[in-house]
Amino acid sequence: MLTGKQKRFLRAEAHHLTPIFQVGKGGVNENMITQIKEALEVRELIKVAILQNNNDDKHQVAEDLAAGAGAELVQLIGHTVVLYKESRENKTIKLP
Template sequence: MSLTNKQKQFLKGEAHPLKPVVLLGANGLTEGVVAEIEQALEDHELIKVKVPEEERELRQQMMAAIVRETGAEQVQVIGKTQILFRPAKEPRMRLPRA
């Protein structure tokens, strides 16, 4: 699934008031964290994940791994916060058409 610019703009607006639901800890990206992100995506479809890694290159690698492992679409990255979207099995959020 690939989001259009119009859909990304819509999702950015929807994500603005959200607080991060998953915060990576000192152990980084573990199986438990990936499972937590998977569950949050299934429950909410649109989530924020906080990656508190100081080194930019390592943080980008972690964010890329999250997208790869979950199959979610990255909507935006603001500093250390990543916005992810993945439609649930029974989608609740309606995206604008392309």
């Protein structure tokens, strides 16, 4: 569980990132979860965009992504989700 200070730090780190995944009208699926897990292992911090044609609740989509990937939900702003998971091999982000 991240503290408020850690979330604030991660939000600042994620500000310049562009979303590398998109959740469309197909919703969240196993293939997407697997790819997000792999990306989190390499990058630790990623953004995911929820497209306008997705009919699911954006808060539920964010929770599903975080739970499926075993990651922390840092932020949901607009239709953009920020996820963080500490990497085992490529640890680059040092939390305060």
